[in-house]
Every structure is written in C-alpha cells, then in structure tokens.
Amino acid sequence: MSSAMPSRQHLRSAAPTVLALFVLALASPPAGAQQIADPDLYGKSLRVAHEALEQYGGGEDGRSDERDEGAGEAAGDAELARVAEIGYRVAREARYEKFPLTFHLIDMPEPNAFALPGGQLFLTRGMLEMGLDDDMLAALLGHEIAHVVLDHHGRMQRRATLMNLLGQALVIGAVVGASEDGRRDPGPYRGPEPYGSGRGELVQGAAATSLIVNELLLRSFSREHEDEADEEGQRWAAAAGFDPHGAEKLMAHMGARLPQSKKYGYWRTHPFFDERVRAGRVRGGLLKAQPPKPADEFRVRTQAALVTYLDKAEPELRPLVESEALTAWPAGAAAEGIRRDRLQRRRDAELLRPKLERDYGALVRAYRGQIAAVEALTPESALLETLRGELEALEADAAALYPEARKVLAEGVYETAFLERFLSIWPESAEAPEVALLLGDALSRLGRQTDAVGHYLRAWEAAPGSAEGERAALGLRNLASYLDRLAALQKLAAQERDEELARLARARLEQIAGVFDGIENGAEYLRRFPDGEVVEAVRARVDSLADKLYAEVVVYQALGDNTKAVERINQILTHAPLSHAAEQLRERAVLDT
Numbered sequence: 001m002s003s004a005m006p007s008r009q010h011l012r013s014a015a016p017t018v019l020a021l022f023v024l025a026l027a028s029p030p031a032g033a034q035q036i037a038d039p040d041l042y043g044k045s046l047r048v049a050h051e052a053l054e055q056y057g058g059g060e061d062g063r064s065d066e067r068d069e070g071a072g073e074a075a076g077d078a079e080l081a082r083v084a085e086i087g088y089r090v091a092r093e094a095r096y097e098k099f100p101l102t103f104h105l106i107d108m109p110e111p112n113a114f115a116l117p118g119g120q121l122f123l124t125r126g127m128l129e130m131g132l133d134d135d136m137l138a139a140l141l142g143h144e145i146a147h148v149v150l151d152h153h154g155r156m157q158r159r160a161t162l163m164n165l166l167g168q169a170l171v172i173g174a175v176v177g178a179s180e181d182g183r184r185d186p187g188p189y190r191g192p193e194p195y196g197s198g199r200g201e202l203v204q205g206a207a208a209t210s211l212i213v214n215e216l217l218l219r220s221f222s223r224e225h226e227d228e229a230d231e232e233g234q235r236w237a238a239a240a241g242f243d244p245h246g247a248e249k250l251m252a253h254m255g256a257r258l259p260q261s262k263k264y265g266y267w268r269t270h271p272f273f274d275e276r277v278r279a280g281r282v283r284g285g286l287l288k289a290q291p292p293k294p295a296d297e298f299r300v301r302t303q304a305a306l307v308t309y310l311d312k313a314e315p316e317l318r319p320l321v322e323s324e325a326l327t328a329w330p331a332g333a334a335a336e337g338i339r340r341d342r343l344q345r346r347r348d349a350e351l352l353r354p355k356l357e358r359d360y361g362a363l364v365r366a367y368r369g370q371i372a373a374v375e376a377l378t379p380e381s382a383l384l385e386t387l388r389g390e391l392e393a394l395e396a397d398a399a400a401l402y403p404e405a406r407k408v409l410a411e412g413v414y415e416t417a418f419l420e421r422f423l424s425i426w427p428e429s430a431e432a433p434e435v436a437l438l439l440g441d442a443l444s445r446l447g448r449q450t451d452a453v454g455h456y457l458r459a460w461e462a463a464p465g466s467a468e469g470e471r472a473a474l475g476l477r478n479l480a481s482y483l484d485r486l487a488a489l490q491k492l493a494a495q496e497r498d499e500e501l502a503r504l505a506r507a508r509l510e511q512i513a514g515v516f517d518g519i520e521n522g523a524e525y526l527r528r529f530p531d532g533e534v535v536e537a538v539r540a541r542v543d544s545l546a547d548k549l550y551a552e553v554v555v556y557q558a559l560g561d562n563t564k565a566v567e568r569i570n571q572i573l574t575h576a577p578l579s580h581a582a583e584q585l586r587e588r589a590v591l592d593t
Contacts, residue, residue: 045118057107109530135246142233241292361424523575
C-alpha cells in the first residue's frame with residue numbers, strides 16, 4: 001500500500017481549522033501538548049544538527065552546488081515536504097511529547113538515515129535517490145523516530161556516552177591518540193600529552209567539531225536497539241496507514257542496491273541486515289495497515305513548540321528552528337510570519353550593501369519562491385499583497401541598476417564576484433553569453449575548474465553561433481585534455497553538443513579516476529555525481545588518500561606539529577567521513593575540557 005502526499009488543496013481546506021488549533025496551542029497548551037522537556041539537551045542536540053548541516057550541506061535550500069537555484073529549491077522543498085508528510089503521520093502514532101520531532105535532508109551521497117536525541121531526524125540525499133516508495137519511507141522514518149522515542153542514544157555506551165559528547169560539544173578539544181609505532185592505540189587518553197610524546201594531541205576548533213559530529217551521526221546501534229527500533233517503527237507505520245510489509249520491502253530494496261559491507265553507508269550505522277529482514281517479514285504478517293489518519297493537529301502542535309522555543313534559541317540557531325517550524329506545518333499565521341520575517345531580514349541585509357554589490361537576482365528568486373508557496377497553500381492570504389509589493393520594488397531597483405552594471409562591464413574593470421552577480425540578476429540579458437565566457441575565464445584562472453566548465457557550457461549553449469559561443473567551445477576543447485578536476489570532466493563527458501569533446505573528457509576522466517591527487521577533488525565528484533561513470537574508482541582513491549592522510553596525522557603528532565596534524569584531520573573528516581581513516585580517528589578521539 002502506498003500513501004500519496006496531501007495536496008495543496010488539502011492544506012488550504014485544513015488551514016482555518018488548523019489555525020484555530022494553532023492559536024489554542026499557543027494560548028494554553030492542552031494536556032499532552034508537545035514540549036521541550038529538557039531544554040539543555042535539546043539546545044545541545046540542536047547545535048549538533050546545525051553543525052551537521054554546516055559540515056555536510058543541506059539546510060533549507062537543499063542541494064546548493066551546480067544547480068538552477070529556483071528549480072533546485074523547488075525540488076528540495078518537494079522532497080522535504082514528502083518526508084515530513086509521511087514522517088509526521090508515523091510520528092503521531094508514537095505519541096511522543098518530550099521533544100518536537102523535526103525532519104531534515106542532508107547532502108551526503110551515501111544512503112543513510114540518523115537521528116539526534118533532541119528529535120532531529122536526518123535523511124541523506126543518497127537515501128532519497130534510491131527511489132523508496134511511501135511504505136518503505138514510512139518504515140525507515142519509523143525506525144529513526146523509535147531511536148529517539150526509546151532513548152537509544154542515552155542507553156548506548158561506547159567509550160564515552162552520547163550525552164557526554166553532547167554535553168561537551170560547545171567547549172572543547174579532542175585528544176587524538178597515536179601509538180609510538182603508528183598503529184591505532186587501544187586505549188583512551190585523558191588530557192593532552194606533551195608535544196612530541198606520540199601519545200596524543202589536543203585538537204580544537206573545526207577538527208574537534210568534525211570529530212564530534214561524525215561520532216554522533218555515524219555511530220551504530222546494538223542489535224537490541226535495532227530490533228526495538230524496527231519493531232516499533234513498523235508498528236507505528238502500520239497504525240498510520242502504511243503497508244506493514246514496508247520494512248521488509250525496504251530491506252530487500254536496499255539489499256539489492258547497496259553492498260552489504262560494514263564500511264558502506266546504511267549498513268555501517270544500521271547493522272544486522274539478515275536478522276532484521278527475517279524479523280520484519282514475520283511482523284509484517286502479524287500487522288494490518290489501519291485507515292490513514294491525517295497528522296495536521298500533531299504537526300500544528302509541533303510547530304507551536306518550535307515557535308515558542310524561538311525566543312530562547314541562540315541567534316545562530318534561529319534560522320534552523322524557523323526552517324523546522326515551516327516544515328512542521330507550512331500554512332497559517334505562524335508560518336506566514338516566519339516567511340515574511342526571513343525575507344525581510346534577507347532583503348534589509350542585502351540593501352545595506354553598495355548598489356553594485358547587491359545580488360537582486362537571489363533576492364527576487366527567494367521572494368518568488370515564497371509567494372508561490374503561499375499562493376498554493378492559502379491564495380487568499382493578505383501576506384501575498386505585501387510580498388508582491390516588496391518584490392515589485394526589488395525588480396524596479398534591479399532594472400534601474402542595469403545600465404550602470406552594463407557600463408562597468410564595458411569598461412572592463414571589475415572583480416569575479418561582479419560577473420557572478422550580473423548573471424544572477426540578469427541571466428537572460430543580451431550580455432549573458434559574454435559574461436558567462438568572461439566568468440569561465442576568470443574561474444579557470446582561479447583554479448575553479450568545475451565552475452569554469454559550467455560557465456563555458458552556459459556561454460556555448462546560450463549563443464552557439466556567436467563569437468562568444470565559439471570561444472567557449474574552443475576553451476572547452478583546450479581544457480579537456482589537461483583538466484584534473486573530476487567533476488569538471490564528468491560535466492564535459494555528459495554534454496551532447498560535441499561528441500569529440502565528450503570522448504576526450506571521458507578518456508581523461510577514466511585515465512585519472514584512480515590516481516588523482518587531492519582528496520577534495522574526489523569528494524567533490526562523489527558529491528556532485530553519486531552515480532557518475534567512475535564512482536567506484538574515485539571512491540577507492542578517496543579512501544586510499546584518507547589512509548595516507550591518517551598516516552601523516554600520526555607522524556606529525558609524533559613530531560609535535562599539531563597544526564599539520566589538525567589540517568589532515570579536517571581533510572579526512574570533511575572529505576571522507578565514511579572512510580576507514582575517519583573511523584580510526586573517531587575511535588581514538590577522547591574529548592577534553
């Protein structure tokens with residue numbers, strides 16, 4: 001059985017009733033209303049959620065690299081809306097009130113899902129791209145919800161409890177121990193050893209944060225906890241109207257598509273595959289899907305708890321809480337207030353910049369996106385008139401700026417950022433092919449090969465017969481034989497305008513896929529092209545480079561050069577978080593306050 005998302009018409013028709021419920025929820029929360037029972041734990045968990053989105057990417061705008069901004073945001077919104085619709089139906093059946101449950105998408109290519117103890121639940125883009133149907137997704141989300149509801153995080157022990165990690169997450173350094181002979185040290189170290197001892201060094205800042213985020217998000221649960229989460233999640237999904245065989249279907253679907261290796265994505269953090277398949281099959285035969293029930297009231301109460309928390313949230317975390325509130329329930333007065341305030345803050349900040357440094361294009365797209373969202377949900381909303389008026393003023397400002405920008409372009413004295421803003425604001429202008437070509441040249445000189453190729457392609461495709469288009473095509477042909485950025489080569493190999501260019505790019509890509517230098521090069525390819533032509537070779541090379549960096553960490557620690565050790569730790573955790581090297585770092589890290 002599969003459940004479709006509610007239509008925009010459903011949200012519109014539900015809006016008056018839900019608004020009344022929302023007002024009641026804010027005025028005097030009824031017995032059993034959602035709350036934040038442990039503000040300290042919730043705040044720390046929220047901070048880790050923020051750091052995870054900062055480190056891996058995601059957030060409200062979805063995939064941010066190499067995409068059409070409007071289309072990308074629309075796709076990201078639709079994906080998250082589907083996750084929230086299914087997730088809140090399942091969450092409603094859990095009757096959980098300790099924390100508001102919230103849903104997030106994160107830009108990791110590996111299929112995975114995880115939850116934090118404060119109720120923040122994450123799905124990776126790689127998981128969504130596996131094509132799960134609604135019943136499979138309900139089982140998956142039910143499993144993650146169960147980890148929170150059953151407090152598996154608090155019950156899990158592994159050298160230091162998760163609560164200790166969260167409790168120290170804002171202050172700290174992390175001691176990364178190394179034995180004298182370079183092998184993984186079997187024991188924890190309490191406190192930094194003297195430089196050059198070979199017994200561990202204190203790393204702080206980004207490296208410590210990366211270690212913590214990785215440890216929190218990528219650890220696995222015990223067999224008992226996995227069984228409990230499967231059982232409760234499957235039961236809640238069936239109670240919410242989903243096929244109870246969704247859990248079995250999920251495991252079969254993933255088992256056919258993912259290598260069952262501990263080092264790979266989901267199986268690493270959710271082990272015991274065979275046992276879980278058998279148990280899910282048995283439970284599926286004993287459960288019966290109930291008639292679907294809407295979760296509107298539950299979602300409104302979730303939003304109310306988040307809106308109430310906004311006044312207590314750290315300024316840096318407010319945008320995240322606002323996004324969570326919009327995802328919880330996207331219609332009604334509270335949602336519209338959040339939409340308006342966020343747009344106006346963004347507009348006001350942009351208008352403080354000098355005129356030629358303002359990106360009116362990004363502002364206009366943001367306004368149009370929110371106007372479309374409100375129109376679809378509540379077309380009678382008074383907010384629409386306000387936003388349309390502000391949008392009209394921004395478009396008029398952009399039009400008035402155009403002659404001045406053209407003059408700067410003609411004079412030839414500008415920075416790369418000016419070209420980027422020009423294309424953002426006036427993408428359909430007569431000058432756009434020329435600007436794209438100039439930007440391709442500028443980015444190529446800066447070593448940003450992938451972005452340069454994208455702009456050369458844009459110039460070529462926008463005006464193929466023009467002088468600019470021919471120069472762009474020539475630039476691409478010249479680049480193809482010596483490019484070393486894997487993602488740039490994949491873009492060229494995928495274009496269909498010039499078969500010879502595609503052949504050259506593909507040959508170069510295959511030549512360097514297993515021997516490239518620079519771990520960030522491979523990480524960029526895996527992020528942008530998770531189903532690319534040479535993904536396996538690239539992944540193997542990334543793992544090899546991570547192992548090399550790990551060996552250098554040990555050497556530099558032994559020499560007492562903590563700065564270089566931290567540099568390499570950051571590279572491993574940022575660009576190869578699922579590698580064996582990253583796992584070794586997490587195993588050897590002990591927090592120190």
